[in-house]
Amino acid sequence: MDGRVPVLLDGGVRRGTDVVKALALGARAVAIGRPVVWGLSVAGADGVAHVLALLRAELANALTLCGLGSAGQVPRDLVVTDGPAAAP
Numbered sequence: 001m002d003g004r005v006p007v008l009l010d011g012g013v014r015r016g017t018d019v020v021k022a023l024a025l026g027a028r029a030v031a032i033g034r035p036v037v038w039g040l041s042v043a044g045a046d047g048v049a050h051v052l053a054l055l056r057a058e059l060a061n062a063l064t065l066c067g068l069g070s071a072g073q074v075p076r077d078l079v080v081t082d083g084p085a086a087a088p
């Protein structure tokens with residue numbers, strides 16, 4: 001990694017577009033907590049697999065709609081911030 005630290009985003013990832021936004025903002029990967037628990041509580045291991053399959057399908061769909069071929073191609077300028085400037 002040449003001294004660089006990979007960024008992992010954890011918390012609030014609920015749909016594929018959340019993953020795309022995280023990648024655009026510099027994350028290498030995202031973590032998923034409660035959606036996995038929700039799937040587990042509804043249908044056990046099959047429910048967890050279903051939740052992950054939904055997220056994967058949503059991610060693939062979002063990438064396609066952005067004209068991107070893979071998660072590794074998400075550019076930084078895909079997310080535009082036009083709100084107030086951050087405090088120094």
Ligand SMILES: Cc1cc2nc3c(=O)[nH]c(=O)nc-3n(C[C@H](O)[C@H](O)[C@H](O)COP(=O)(O)O)c2cc1C
Nearest residue numbers: 009010011012013014031032033034035036037038
């Ligand atoms: C049932 C449950 C147990 C968790 N246990 C821990 C834990 O032991 N240590 C920890 O650092 N985070 C724990 N977390 C936090 C998750 O790792 C994650 O940071 C959090 O769920 C935020 O992601 P989410 O919005 O997708 O749920 C737990 C979360 C859940 C739902």
